[in-house]
Amino acid sequence: MSKFDSIRPYYDSEVNEGINSILHHPMMKAMMNFTYPDLDESDWKEQLKKTHSIRDFQINFIYESVQKVLERSSDGLTTSGFDQLDKNTSYLFISNHRDIILDTSLLNVSLYDHQLIMTASAIGDNLVKKDFLLKLSKLNRNFLVQRNLPPRELLHSSKLMSEYIGQLLLRENRSVWIAQREGRTKDGNDATHQGVIKMLAMGSDENLVMDYFKKIKIVPVSISYEYDPTDALKMPQLIAEANNEIYIKEKNEDFITLLSGIMGQKKRIHIHVAGVLDQEIDQIKSSIDNSNKQIQALAQTIDDAILSTYKLWPTNFIAYDLLHNTNRFSTHYTENEKMLFERRLEMKIDAANPMATESFLSMYANPVVNKMKYENAL
Incomplete structure (x- = not known):
């Protein structure tokens, strides 16, 4: 067994079995009928049965599903900055986070369109409690972020994830997407949580943290939606927080939010990728000695890149x-x-x-x- 088995996506050797295990699930049928409304059920099932790699599944099915979502629920996706990235290089994309599924899906569509390496993407295990969603996420190269753990287990989980991200980037030449914070931004104030940076730093020698951050090629990403399809759904939590009350989610709230994000009206969408944080990290390393302050400065640098390039809409x-x-x-x-x-x-x-x-x-x-x-x- 691999030490990463509890969080990793499927290996290509497991993909076909994974597909067959959900082939007849009602949600798979709904997804395929949405994506290929003119295709007979037996045809798409036959194509799925012939699929033996994550890349084939993403390109032939997920890519097409996202295109259909854009067609049905938006006025189109525009991008900027992708031409400055190298086609054979893996990057760590750190993004603001507005939508559970679409943020990373739209980034991967854009990477594929620009012939760049697509990502393995972090997803909270609270979002894939349903067996179908867990298997679909593993088919879509998602790895699990384990939530709501006691402190000791959380530390172990963070180390494991940091090590896995390092392996993907430095050994497998696989790009990685991770949100700048746990959970979506609900009040429009995108901010990088230092805990995310500290988690990433666990994969390095503690004396060479900034060198490690240079090596993994951090690329800040800003994504903006003209209309947030889940805007009204975010209100109860914002109001509770404003009243200093503890907000407790409804039983199927995450799932409802997930579906609303996919199908709700978004109008225009824009993704901008900044350049690799290279000279910025050199500057932090040369001007700041304290490691905690270095991490604080890096979080601020990511924020500056995301906020200053965020596409504003009417x-x-x-x-x-x-x-x-x-x-x-x-x-x-x-x-x-x-x-x-x-x-x-x-x-x-x-x-x-x-x-x-x-x-x-x-x-x-x-x-x-x-x-x-x-x-x-x-």
Whole structure:
């Protein structure tokens, strides 16, 4: 047995068996009928039975599913920065996190379109408790982040994941995607949690942490959706936190959010990949001696790269102006765009709840506030 068996995706030698074990599952049928509405069930089943590698499964099925999602629930995906990456090099993509499935799926579609190495991607084990979802995630090259562990087990799990990420990047030449924080950003304030950086550092010699970070080629990624398909679903947790209350998820909340993120309207989507953090890491290493402060500085550097290149949409500017009762950014949107956004607000949020209204507007407005911190970024 491999030490990574508890978290790794399928090996290619296990793919066909994994596919056959979910071939007749109702959710597989729903997914394939959505992706290939004109194809007879026996045809797509026959093609799946002939699939023996993760790459073939991703290219022939997942890629097509994501294209159908974009067609049905968005006004298209645009990208920038991918042309500066090397086709034969693996990278550690650290991304802001807005949608459970689509963030990494859209990145992989973009990597494939640019003939770059696709990623193995981190996913919380709380999201794949259903057997079908676990197997599908392993077929899609996801590795598990173990959640809600006691401190000693969490330390062991973090070391294991750090070592696995290092193996993928440095020995298997496989790119990796990981979110900048545990869980999605719900208030629009994207921020890198230092715990993520510390977890990655566990794979290095403690005296050579910054050298290790250079070696694994960190690439910050910003992804932005014109409409967040799960915006209203995030409100209860934001309101609870604003009231200093402990938020407890409903039984199937993660699954409902997952489906809503995939099928809900997103309008336009943009992904930007920054350059590899190379000179930035040299600068941190040469100017800061303390390892904790180095990690803090690296987290800030990732934040700067993500926030300053985040694509702002009319919805962000409209929300800012509504929240602050101003027309400061009125040149960035039309009256029709404003009317549509206000209609969405009315449909999604109870007007009698001012805290919910404020939280909803802040979620869209905060990326504008964050970008205003960077000179000439707006």
